[in-house]
Amino acid sequence: MNIEPCNNFSFSIVSALVPLIALILVVVLMTATPVRAAQRYSRSDLVRFQNRIIDYRSQINPRFKKRVRSRTRLIIVHTSELGLKSSLRVISKGKRFKNGRTTPGGHANYVIARNGSVYRILDKKYRADHAGRSMWNGVSNVSDISVGIEFVGYHYAPLTAGQYRAAGMLLFILKRVYGLEDKDVLTHSQIAYGKPNRWFSKDHRGRKRCAKNFDRIRAGLGPTWSFDPDVRAGRLTPDPTLAQVFYPAPGAVVSIGKKGYQPQKSDIISKQNSAWAIAGEDYDAHSTVYMLPGGKTLAGDRVASSLGWERLPEGTKVLLNQKTKHVREQAKSIIKTISPRMTAWSHAGRAYHASSTIYFLPSGRVLNGYRIADWDDLPSGTRLVLGYKGPIVISKNKTAYGIAGTKFKHPGTIYHIPGQGPVQGDRIPDFSDLPKGTGVYLPIAG
Secondary structure, three states: OOOOOOOOHHHHHHHHHHHHHHHHHHHHHHHHHHHHHHOOOOHHHHHHHHHOOEEOHHHOOOOOOOOEOOOOOEEEEEEOOOOHHHHHHHHHHOOEOOOOOEOOOOOOOEEEOOOOOEEEOOOOOEOOOOOOOEEEOOEEOHHHHEEEEEEOOOOOOOOOHHHHHHHHHHHHHHHHHHOOOHHHEEEHHHHEEEOOOOOOOOOEEOOOOOOOOOOOHHHOOOOOOOOOHHHHOOOOEOOHHHHHHHOOOOOOOOEEOOEEOOOOOOOEOOOOOOHHHHHHHHHHOOOOEEEOOOOOEEEHHHHHHHOOHHHOOOOOEEEOOOOHHHHHHHHHOOOEEOOOOOOHHHHHHHHHHOOOEEEEOOOOOEEEHHHOOOHHHOOOOOEEEEOEEEEEEOOOOOOHHHHHHHHHHOOOOEEEEOOOEEEEHHHOOOHHHOOOOOEEEEEOOO
């Protein structure tokens, strides 16, 4: 059929088709998204990733009884609240409590280190004892239906790019194996619930703060649930802090009474950041240590009797999974020491990579914080000082007195003696005998 040209034909047809074209584009984009996600990793990428997984299964506690899960409906991500060595030990060997009780380990299927290395603690088919008291969509004991992944790190500190890269591939593989969707990946803080306590009169969310800093987009995941099904059904009471983190209504502020709550990314107590907001159920645990601004330390199970929760001052630092005696010793010392429990983040927080944080490595190297890629890269035994400048090297023309003045013997003046490491000024018996190359570090504050 021949059609005679018409001057306004093109314009009229295009105008009429605009809504239809827009609708088609929306549908195409929506349906194309999963396809693009599925093609995000090549077969060689996935094979290479799986070959690099570190097999840690031989380290599992022999007391742990392996049991194959009958079904897998969820993947739960956690933060370990420890450094790498302690995380691997606790997750594989088990936990030890003050009363002498221990657990048999097997607390996750995988551990993702801060450099992106992945450790296989248990084969993915086995039930890991990772979720504790938990519920999701009416199903309790979430460990029975889920794979557990632990990120080495703290829930109030950022995870690393390496961890997100590794998590992206691991989650992609696990979702494909078990036929799961993005919304089936949840954090421990979303599924954990607690019994009534001084903050909540009923069973409630908020028992754990674990992985509330998990960034789904950086892990290659799409949207998750827009609501908590157990709270909506009335099975649990919402936790205001976590409700704002995971299910915020546009422009809304979740509140209890007259108090408004904002999500916090800090281990420091403030008007908006309570002991509960930081530590959750572990707020009064013996292994949770409160470091008050003046240097005094209290274990969580002694705060109520020694001070009172309402009297905890702003600026108090909250440290999880610690021994009070160790924290107390470190609080009193100008020169801090990194250990499996007391990481650089435990000591310095976000200042771990500041230029004024000085690290003295066991090898003898001295590094400013800005040269540290990540706090978990530092070996145990590394010592550090916070808020210092230097070094100013002692020479014939620069004596200790010439550099530090009357404070050359002060405990706050730090000397790095080659082969000996950092020493406080009041512990040097003879300043005339300091070897060449000794560096002096002075506090910035005076």
